[in-house]
Amino acid sequence: MKAVISALLAMTVGGSLQAAEISMDDQSQLTQKASKTAGEPYFQPPQERDLPANAYGELVEQGRAIFVDTQKYAAEYVGNGMNCTNCHTEQGRKANSAPLWGAYPMYPAYRKKNDKVNSYAERMQGCFQFSMNGTPPAADSHVINALTAYSYWLSTGAPTGQELPGRAYPEVPQPKDGFDIAKGRQIYAEQCAVCHGDNGQGQKAGDVYVFPPLWGRDSFNWGAGMHRINTAAAFIKESMPLGKGGTLSGDEAWHVAAYMNSHERPQDPRLVEGSVEKTRLRYHANDGVNLYGQKVDGVVLGQGIE
């Protein structure tokens, strides 16, 4: 009953109409509790060559293709220059990079924050809306079905409802004296610009992005999990520079993550009544460490880019 009323309210109050279209408004951080001992291996997803040659194998293969080349295979749902695998590396297989085998068995999931149960489809729709700055495909669409089949297959043999080690990006403690954007700029120039460009704009071959943009119009929006400095630091420490994950110190990862996330990017689609401040209070004030609605170099971040 309560839900019906609030849904009706959302439809009648013009300003919040947009809120009704948000598929998973809680994008807060994963908190990993499961750990493993040093020698213990991570969960091993099955090998592609072992996929059966039937309709199931074909759907899984389509899901994989969508995941690694979302630009090409699900273009109508993507509003930026990114692919799912840009953040979920090794085609969604890599431990400590939010692998799909760590995610799939954990849904449906109850989130206390908004007192909601989110299905796996809704979790993926959330990444379409925020990380891909797009319009999520319907829960019963081919794209969601194929991505679900791919996730299900990767989870072959994994227990359900039991968190596996390697599910999240492993947390990196904040530097003792806080993060330093100026140091981050320096690290960026030395270690990242060769691929992601001098202005975080990424690089293309022809008209397709090979190195994804880190900020600006074609990057993830202000509602995406990666906009949190702590989440970005965790991802970067584990996986960047590409092929040389683990070579930056934890402090360096924080500095460069803060530099990256101190730039403008597309607006948070949950924007409350057109106000950055109201949006900050509702969605960003208690969401890890982030700069949305904060002043950096005299400019308030979170204005968005059309």
Added chain:
Amino acid sequence: MTFPRWPLAGVAALLLAMQAQAADGQKIYTQGGANPAAMACGTCHGADGRGMAAGGFPRLAGLAAGYSAKQLEDFRSGSRANPIMQPIAAALSDEEIQAVTAALAAMPAPPMAGVGRGEKAEGAGEVLALRGAWERNIPECVACHGPGGVGVGESFPPLAGQSAQYLRAQLEAWRQGTRKNDPNDLMGHIARSMTDVEVQAASDYFAGLELKEASQ
């Protein structure tokens, strides 16, 4: 057209002509540089710049000017060691390097097929190219070299359109430490983590992409 513009345009044309005389990239390519040790590039790299597989001479046509210029500087400094190219690079002036690399970038590249990570992968070479071997910190080759190895920007050269002999020789050079010119060892650690079988398979794969295209 207003009158005062004429003298300016004249000066610009003159300057251009002088520059062209100082270092004509096309001429260096076909006839060599001012110093006779800077031999004509085309003799080895082919009249069309597509290289000569048997000699291990790479294609230069269509390479980004920034990449080629950096390679010539690396041959000069010795961070990329090669008995044939080092003396040639040393004999080129800075101006000549600028001119000839601009000419190389303007030469048409061979047609290439942009095979990306969405495609199915069969065989060791293609698996490495499109899936990588992440447990050894080897990302998909195409994650840096672009779909089908077409090359990306000034820092990531094309692999397609090169011969298997040349590609393999470069991977071996990194393994043996005679080529150590890549930014932050981005390529070196990958070559060193590859097995002998993988070196051959990946080289054959990228060389084969162009063949497929050419035979169509």
